[in-house]
Amino acid sequence: MTTPKTNGYCCELSVGEVAERSGVAVSTIHFYEAKGLIKGWRNPGNQRRYARDVLRRVAVIKIAQRTGIPLASIHEALTTLPEGRTPTATDWRKLSARWKAELDDRITRLTQLRDELSSCIGCGCLSIKDCPLRNPADELSAQGPGPRLLHPD
Known part of the structure; x- marks a missing residue:
């Protein structure tokens, strides 16, 4: 150059x-x-x-x-x-x-x-069925057991 x-x-x-x-x-x-x-x-x-x-x-x-x-x-x-x-x-x-x-x-x-x-009680959302921050209305249960993310980014 x-x-x-x-x-x-x-x-x-x-x-x-x-x-x-x-x-x-x-x-x-x-x-x-x-x-x-x-x-x-x-x-x-x-x-x-x-x-x-x-x-x-x-x-x-x-x-x-x-x-x-x-x-x-x-x-x-x-x-x-x-x-x-x-x-x-x-x-x-x-x-x-x-x-x-x-x-x-x-x-x-x-x-x-x-x-x-x-x-939020800071549990990591692994032991609560309904978390308004990470799993509102337990939407992730349809994807199977284990942790899931709403916003994978």
Whole structure:
């Protein structure tokens, strides 16, 4: 890969610079790259380098993670962005719209958990026939004996 340039000035960053400017550990940058969330290249001295747009991508990843979006969903969304340019506000609106339904579902489940938590005795739902959190109305009994999950995710 060739070294990206903007207005004639080199804009590549080392992994340490990306980590420092984005506020994440170097190991996190390597992890994101290994998962295909960001891309870098090696310079002639065999050192990792990143384009400046990786800073915005890391910010998008961190915000999405903070809201509870799984890395697989983040990866899928980031693949829709054009390579070689900083994600824009329009890009962010498109990405966040993709995650809205997922977040709404999570909010619904967390609200239910909060509202029904007082009826839970913390037994792991293995000895109660009717648990409003894990087995409302004993719905799982039709699937056979043993523990079952309503939300396998």
